[in-house]
Amino acid sequence: MNVHTPKPTNAKPIDLASQNETTQMAAASKTVLDPRFYTTDFDKLDKTDVSGVREEWDTLIASMVSDPNKGHFKRNEAWDDIDLDSLDPALRAEFVDFLVASLTSEFSGCVLYKEMKRRGSNEDLKTLFSCMSRDEARHAGFINDSLKDFGIGVNLGFLTKAKKYTFFRPKFIFYATYLSEKIGYARYITIFRHLEKHPEKRFHPIFKWFKEWCNDEFSHGEAFSLLMRSDPKLLSGHNKLWIKFFLCAVYATMYVRDHARPEFHKALGIGIEDYDMRVFEITNEISKQCFPLVLDIDNPKFLKILRKLNAISVDMDQVRGKPGMVARLKRGKLLGASVVQFAQLYFMPSKKNVIPETSHMVPSW
Numbered sequence: 034m035n036v037h038t039p040k041p042t043n044a045k046p047i048d049l050a051s052q053n054e055t056t057q058m059a060a061a062s063k064t065v066l067d068p069r070f071y072t073t074d075f076d077k078l079d080k081t082d083v084s085g086v087r088e089e090w091d092t093l094i095a096s097m098v099s100d101p102n103k104g105h106f107k108r109n110e111a112w113d114d115i116d117l118d119s120l121d122p123a124l125r126a127e128f129v130d131f132l133v134a135s136l137t138s139e140f141s142g143c144v145l146y147k148e149m150k151r152r153g154s155n156e157d158l159k160t161l162f163s164c165m166s167r168d169e170a171r172h173a174g175f176i177n178d179s180l181k182d183f184g185i186g187v188n189l190g191f192l193t194k195a196k197k198y199t200f201f202r203p204k205f206i207f208y209a210t211y212l213s214e215k216i217g218y219a220r221y222i223t224i225f226r227h228l229e230k231h232p233e234k235r236f237h238p239i240f241k242w243f244k245e246w247c248n249d250e251f252s253h254g255e256a257f258s259l260l261m262r263s264d265p266k267l268l269s270g271h272n273k274l275w276i277k278f279f280l281c282a283v284y285a286t287m288y289v290r291d292h293a294r295p296e297f298h299k300a301l302g303i304g305i306e307d308y309d310m311r312v313f314e315i316t317n318e319i320s321k322q323c324f325p326l327v328l329d330i331d332n333p334k335f336l337k338i339l340r341k342l343n344a345i346s347v348d349m350d351q352v353r354g355k356p357g358m359v360a361r362l363k364r365g366k367l368l369g370a371s372v373v374q375f376a377q378l379y380f381m382p383s384k385k386n387v388i389p390e391t392s393h394m395v396p397s398w
C-alpha cells in the first residue's frame with residue numbers, strides 16, 4: 034500500500050513566532066501582491082436580502098450544507114510519498130512560496146467568513162458563511178499539512194495577528210471575493226487538467242486533490258454571484274467602473290505573481306503566459322453570470338500592458354527596501370510608471386455583457 038505516513042525526520046513543526054523567521058516574514062509581508070486579510074461593515078452586510086434570488090439561493094445552500102467534499106481533504110492511498118529532498122532547491126523554494134501564499138489566501142477567507150457568521154444575525158448569510166468557513170478551514174489545514182512535510186509549521190493564530198487587515202465596504206468584498214473564488218477555481222482546474230494529460234509532471238501529490246477542491250471554490254463564487262444579483266444596483270450604473278477596476282487589479286496581480294515563480298511553472302510544464310491567458314478566458318466566461326462587462330483579453334494591448342507591468346515589478350524588486358536617495362527616486366519613478374500602465378489597462382475598452390436571467394452555472398472546465 035502506498036499510504037502516506039508523515040516522515041518524522043522531515044516533520045519539524047516550527048513556531049513561527051520564534052524560529053522560522055523567513056517563512057514567518059514571507060507569510061506576514063505586506064506587499065501589494067500578497068493575499069490580504071479583509072474586514073468589512075458587518076452591520077451593513079447583515080442587511081443583505083436574498084429574497085430576489087430565493088429559488089437559486091436555496092438550491093445552492095442546500096447543496097453546500099450537504100457538504101459533498103466532506104471526506105475529500107484527507108490523505109489516502111492516492112497520496113504518493115515523494116522524496117521532497119530530491120526537489121531542485123529553486124523549485125522547492127518557489128513551491129513552498131506557492132503553498133504559503135495559498136495557505137494565507139485560504140485562511141484569510143476562513144477568518145473573514147467566520148467573522149461574517151459570528152457578527153451577523155441574518156440566517157441566510159450565517160448558513161452560507163458557516164459552510165464557506167468550514168471549507169476554507171479544511172483547505173488551509175490540508176496545505177498546512179503539506180508544509181509540515183517541508184519542516185514548516187505556519188502558526189495560523191500568529192498570522193491573523195501579524196497580517197494587516199484591509200477594510201472593504203461590503204460591495205467591494207463581493208467583487209473582490211467573487212473574483213478570487215472564481216479565479217481560484219479557474220487556476221486549480223487548469224493545473225488539474227494539464228496534469229491529467231501530463232502525469233509525469235506532477236511533482237507533488239497535492240495537485241491530485243485540486244478537482245474537488247476547486248469545486249468548493251466554484252460554489253463559493255456561485256454564492257457571491259447571487260449576493261450581488263440580489264441587489265442589481267451593485268451590477269449597474271457607476272458600479273460598473275468598480276467592477277472593471279477589480280477585474281484589472283486581480284488579473285494584473287495574478288500575471289505578475291505567477292511570473293515570479295518560473296521554476297514552479299517549468300516543473301509543471303506550463304508556460305506562464307499561456308496558463309494565465311487560459312485562466313483569464315475561463316474567468317471571463319464564468320463572470321458573465323453576473324458582471325455587466327468583461328475585459329477584452331484578446332486585444333493585443335492587454336498582454337502588452339501586463340508584460341510592462343511585470344517588467345516594472347521585476348525592476349521594483351531590485352530596489353525594494355534599498356536605502357538612499359537614488360533608490361528612492363527609482364522607486365518613485367517605477368511606481369509612477371506602474372500607475373500609468375494600470376490606467377492604460379483600465380481605460381482599454383471592455384466588452385459589454387448582458388447578464389442572463391439566472392445565475393446558475395456548472396463547473397464544466
Ligand SMILES: [Fe+2]
Nearest residue numbers: 139169172250
Ligand atoms: Fe478555498
Ligand SMILES: [Fe+2]
Nearest residue numbers: 214249250253
Ligand atoms: Fe473559497
